[in-house]
Amino acid sequence: MPEAEIVTRNLKDRIAEILQDHTVEITEEGIVVPRRLIKLHGESRIYDDFVDTYAGQAEVFQTQLVERLTGSGKTREEYGVLFDPELHIVGVFNTRFGDLDREGKRIAFKTVNDAVLEMATPVADRKEIPLDKRISGRPSLDRTLKKLLGELHMVELNREGENRKQDPHISEAMYILPVTHKEGLILPDFLRAYPDLTDLQRTLAEQIMKGLKMDSRYGYLISHPIDSSPLPQLKYVFNTHFARYDHQTKRIVFKTPQEVILEHASRRDLSRTDLPPLDTPWHRPPQSYRGGSGVAEYALIGRRN
Amino acid sequence: MIAVDPQVVVWEYTLACNSHCIHCGSDARTPRKNELSTEEAIDFVHQIKEVGFKRLILSGGEPTLRQDWVRIAEEAKTENLEVGILSNALAWTPKTIDALASLRPFAVGFSVDGEPELHDYLRGAEGSHQKVFDVIHELKKRDIPVCAVTAVNKRNLGSLFSIRNRLIVYDVDAWQIQVAFPMGRMASHRDLILDAHEYYQLGEFIAETRERLHRMNVQGADCMGYYGQLGQRVRENEWQGCLAGIESIGVESDGTVKGCLAMRILSCEGNIREKSLREIWEDSNNFKYSRQFNVSSLKGDCRGCNYGTQCRGGCQTQSTAFFQEFHHAPYCFLRYEQGGK
Numbered sequence: 001m002p003e004a005e006i007v008t009r010n011l012k013d014r015i016a017e018i019l020q021d022h023t024v025e026i027t028e029e030g031i032v033v034p035r036r037l038i039k040l041h042g043e044s045r046i047y048d049d050f051v052d053t054y055a056g057q058a059e060v061f062q063t064q065l066v067e068r069l070t071g072s073g074k075t076r077e078e079y080g081v082l083f084d085p086e087l088h089i090v091g092v093f094n095t096r097f098g099d100l101d102r103e104g105k106r107i108a109f110k111t112v113n114d115a116v117l118e119m120a121t122p123v124a125d126r127k128e129i130p131l132d133k134r135i136s137g138r139p140s141l142d143r144t145l146k147k148l149l150g151e152l153h154m155v156e157l158n159r160e161g162e163n164r165k166q167d168p169h170i171s172e173a174m175y176i177l178p179v180t181h182k183e184g185l186i187l188p189d190f191l192r193a194y195p196d197l198t199d200l201q202r203t204l205a206e207q208i209m210k211g212l213k214m215d216s217r218y219g220y221l222i223s224h225p226i227d228s229s230p231l232p233q234l235k236y237v238f239n240t241h242f243a244r245y246d247h248q249t250k251r252i253v254f255k256t257p258q259e260v261i262l263e264h265a266s267r268r269d270l271s272r273t274d275l276p277p278l279d280t281p282w283h284r285p286p287q288s289y290r291g292g293s294g295v296a297e298y299a300l301i302g303r304r305n
Numbered sequence: 306m307i308a309v310d311p312q313v314v315v316w317e318y319t320l321a322c323n324s325h326c327i328h329c330g331s332d333a334r335t336p337r338k339n340e341l342s343t344e345e346a347i348d349f350v351h352q353i354k355e356v357g358f359k360r361l362i363l364s365g366g367e368p369t370l371r372q373d374w375v376r377i378a379e380e381a382k383t384e385n386l387e388v389g390i391l392s393n394a395l396a397w398t399p400k401t402i403d404a405l406a407s408l409r410p411f412a413v414g415f416s417v418d419g420e421p422e423l424h425d426y427l428r429g430a431e432g433s434h435q436k437v438f439d440v441i442h443e444l445k446k447r448d449i450p451v452c453a454v455t456a457v458n459k460r461n462l463g464s465l466f467s468i469r470n471r472l473i474v475y476d477v478d479a480w481q482i483q484v485a486f487p488m489g490r491m492a493s494h495r496d497l498i499l500d501a502h503e504y505y506q507l508g509e510f511i512a513e514t515r516e517r518l519h520r521m522n523v524q525g526a527d528c529m530g531y532y533g534q535l536g537q538r539v540r541e542n543e544w545q546g547c548l549a550g551i552e553s554i555g556v557e558s559d560g561t562v563k564g565c566l567a568m569r570i571l572s573c574e575g576n577i578r579e580k581s582l583r584e585i586w587e588d589s590n591n592f593k594y595s596r597q598f599n600v601s602s603l604k605g606d607c608r609g610c611n612y613g614t615q616c617r618g619g620c621q622t623q624s625t626a627f628f629q630e631f632h633h634a635p636y637c638f639l640r641y642e643q644g645g646k
Contacts, residue, residue: 200476200520256442258474269466270473271518278520 009193009254011237015218016087018181025105026082028138032105035090036083040179044077046070049094050115053137058112069119080107081177082139088231089222091139098139101131108134175232176245177220183213186264189239194257199276201257207273208264216241219252307596311358311586312552315566318346318368318377319558324393325429326416328456328497330489330567330626333366340558343373345578347380349560352582354384358554360411364391364566366558375404387411391454394440395433402440406447412479413444414452417468419461427461441475452479454526457507458497465510472521482511483526484636486626488569501645504636505535512538528620532612533639546617550574550592564592567622570629594621594631604633606640 019036026035050058050066058066080098082091093107097115101108108131110118118126187209191197197205217240224232236252238244241263243254319340322333341349353361361381368374369392381388390405391414405413415437418427424434441451453472457465465482472480484499484507485491491498499507511525512535525539527547537543547565549555555566556577562585563572574592575585585591594602600613605628607618618624618632627635637645 198476201474204474258438258442258471261474262471265470265474268470270470271514275473275518275520 008195009238009243011189011192011218011239012087012234014189014192015220015234015237018184019083019087024082024100024102026107027105027136034085036085036087037100038081038083038179039078039095040081040177041076041078043074044094045072045074046077046094046096046119047072049077049097050119053094053097053109054112054115058116062112062116066116066119080139082107083234084231087234089233090231093137093139098137099131099134101134104131104136106136107139109137110134173224175222175224177222178217178240179220180215180217182215184216186212186214186216186239186241189216190242190257190260193239193242193254194260197257201261203276204261204265204270204273205257208261208268212264214241219243219245221252307551307598309551309586309596311356311554313360313362314353314358314554314556315362315364316368316556317365317558317566318363318374319371320366321370322366322393323370323395323430324367324433326418326490327427327429327494328418328458328485328489328491330486330491330569331366332489336366337557337559341560341577343376345560346373346377349556349577349582350377350380350384350386352577353381354386356583356586358386360387360389362389362391362414367393367396369396369401375408378404378408378410382408389414389452391415393428393430393433394437395430397436397440399443402443402447405444405449410449412450412452414454414481415441417453417455417472419464420467420471423461423464427458438471438475441477445476450478451475452481453477454481454483456483456485457499458485458491458494459499459503460497462499462503462507465507469514469518473518477521479522479524480514481524481526482507483528484623486528486567486623488626499636501636501641505638505641508535508539508638515539526620528623528636531616531619531634531637531639533637533642535638535642544616544619546598546615547595547619547621549621550595554586564595565622568625569622570625571631572625598632602632604628604630606637606645607632607634610639612639 019038022036022038024035024037025032027033047063047067047070050070051063078095080093080095080100081089084090091107093109098107098109110129111134114129114133118129187205190205190209191202194201219238219240220234221236221238222232223235238252238254242260243252245251246253317331319336320331320333321336322329325334350361363374363378368390374390378388378390388408388410389412390410394415416428417434417437418424419434421434425431444451453468455461455465455468461468469480484504485497487495487498508525508529511523511529515523515538524541529539530536531544549564549568553565555563555568557563557566560577562574562577562582564574565572571594575588577585595617598617603610603613603618607613607616610616616634619634619637621631623635624631624633627633
């Protein structure tokens with residue numbers, strides 16, 4: 001049966017571990033700081049991203065040209081999202097314009113001219129602009145982020161029943177970013193998402209999922225205080241193999257652990273697995289009164305004395 | 306004369322049902338015209354105890370469609386009867402589960418006839434599979450023993466593997482596997498009845514599952530047998546003959562008493578509105594097919610069988626459903642192994 005919890009069953013710690021593998025070093029205001037860089041996709045209008053990326057740099061004619069070149073339709077764009085180690089989002093950039101310069105410890109952006117020129121060039125004729133021909137820049141924290149989060153993934157979350165100390169009125173915007181991590185171990189996520197497993201469920205899960213690697217699509221629940229300056233922060237994570245955001249109830253709903261185990265066991269014969277034994281009286285072999293096994297076809301089997 | 310030993314009453318508490326299973330032997334849908342009142346039912350519980358039965362199973366139809374089923378179950382518990390219930394779970398609410406948690410039944414049984422789509426199709430109720438397993442999940446959390454019953458036909462024979470996986474994962478305590486008979490609504494679906502080969506395959510599945518899976522109590526129902534290489538592997542002990550009218554009775558919702566609730570013909574032994582249960586149970590002229598069995602009563606392929614005295618022609622409900630006569634088993638492991646049908 002569906003359950004909704006924001007405090008428990010949270011895979012944020014798991015993701016924090018996973019994101020350590022995505023650590024990059026970025027120089028900010030002369031200091032090298034660790035960041036976690038992931039990529040995700042969203043539908044967006046290129047013109048808007050261009051204006052955000054090159055605010056204060058692009059000439060009017062350049063922005064007008066880009067608008068004419070790219071039109072008003074939305075396209076599937078790839079974004080780089082930078083987190084700090086506390087999993088605040090500290091920057092977002094469209095990879096059409098910016099890329100990680102690992103050696104230079106920076107996000108390197110195409111110059112305005114290169115960016116405009118590239119958009120005016122047929123795709124087949126475009127050439128990769130090397131990192132050393134790019135300029136350093138600060139990924140947007142404002143419009144691009146808000147657009148990326150807000151237009152596509154803003155959710156309301158029903159937090160009724162949650163033990164909140166804060167003002168129950170809405171004080172933050174919540175977003176769900178869908179992020180895919182490839183070839184991750186599924187068992188640690190399962191055990192974290194279902195902390196109250198029975199011995200049987202745990203045994204089955206371990207036998208079925210141990211060592212199993214899968215691509216997982218996660219829901220990153222991002223909280224962004226509305227009226228203040230704090231950065232948007234990753235608050236909660238769920239694996240979509242187990243849970244989903246339900247638009248009707250505005251809750252994150254989980255499958256039962258049994259359903260998840262069954263999904264992963266579809267081709268296995270579970271009667272061949274080693275199951276934990278039971279020694280309660282109910283589970284003793286039934287003693288028949290006379291040797292008959294049951295009482296016609298409507299009888300219940302079970303303990304007899 | 307076989308000595309009787311009253312143990313189990315299976316009570317069709319109402320014929321009303323909110324499922325419409327294609328294999329329903331009772332053709333359950335609407336209540337019988339003259340079902341027992343609450344007062345009559347309470348009195349009957351006392352009679353069950355007085356005769357010496359140990360266990361009462363509320364069945365149907367769907368027993369929980371009658372509002373007073375909890376009252377009756379409580380009365381039975383007061384009489385120190387063990388109470389079980391067979392249900393489709395469709396009308397269950399959290400209150401139903403609370404009521405059962407208080408009653409502490411010896412088991413709650415649910416039909417599981419396939420994976421979701423097939424189960425819902427066979428039971429004529431969309432969403433019934435989901436409902437059953439939601440309820441099983443809740444009952445297990447409260448440590449109430451749960452039993453699954455699967456009626457096998459040609460459509461779901463191939464689904465047993467998936468059903469077994471699901472029952473294991475849901476930690477169902479017991480699984481009774483039986484075959485669908487050509488009676489009630491299933492009489493219109495004879496094309497779905499297993500043939501002898503499929504029946505034997507089913508026996509092998511039950512035997513293998515029993516031998517491999519110790520956490521779940523898996524049994525072939527009384528319609529599965531008999532003797533041969535598989536006979537003793539589908540149940541705990543060797544088959545000793547049908548116990549209808551010897552250890553068990555079935556009672557229809559209007560008070561009609563039979564040896565087995567599932568038996569549709571040749572089986573009315575009286576009605577508790579006309580005689581007491583003790584009178585019906587102790588009448589030497591009742592349940593003759595069981596209590597006064599003579600090997601000369603065997604019919605068809607059972608006649609002349611070396612196991613005839615002990616077997617008595619297998620499950621009598623099955624015999625009457627297929628042949629409208631007693632002591633004539635339509636299926637038999639031993640017969641199959643010997644090259645017969």
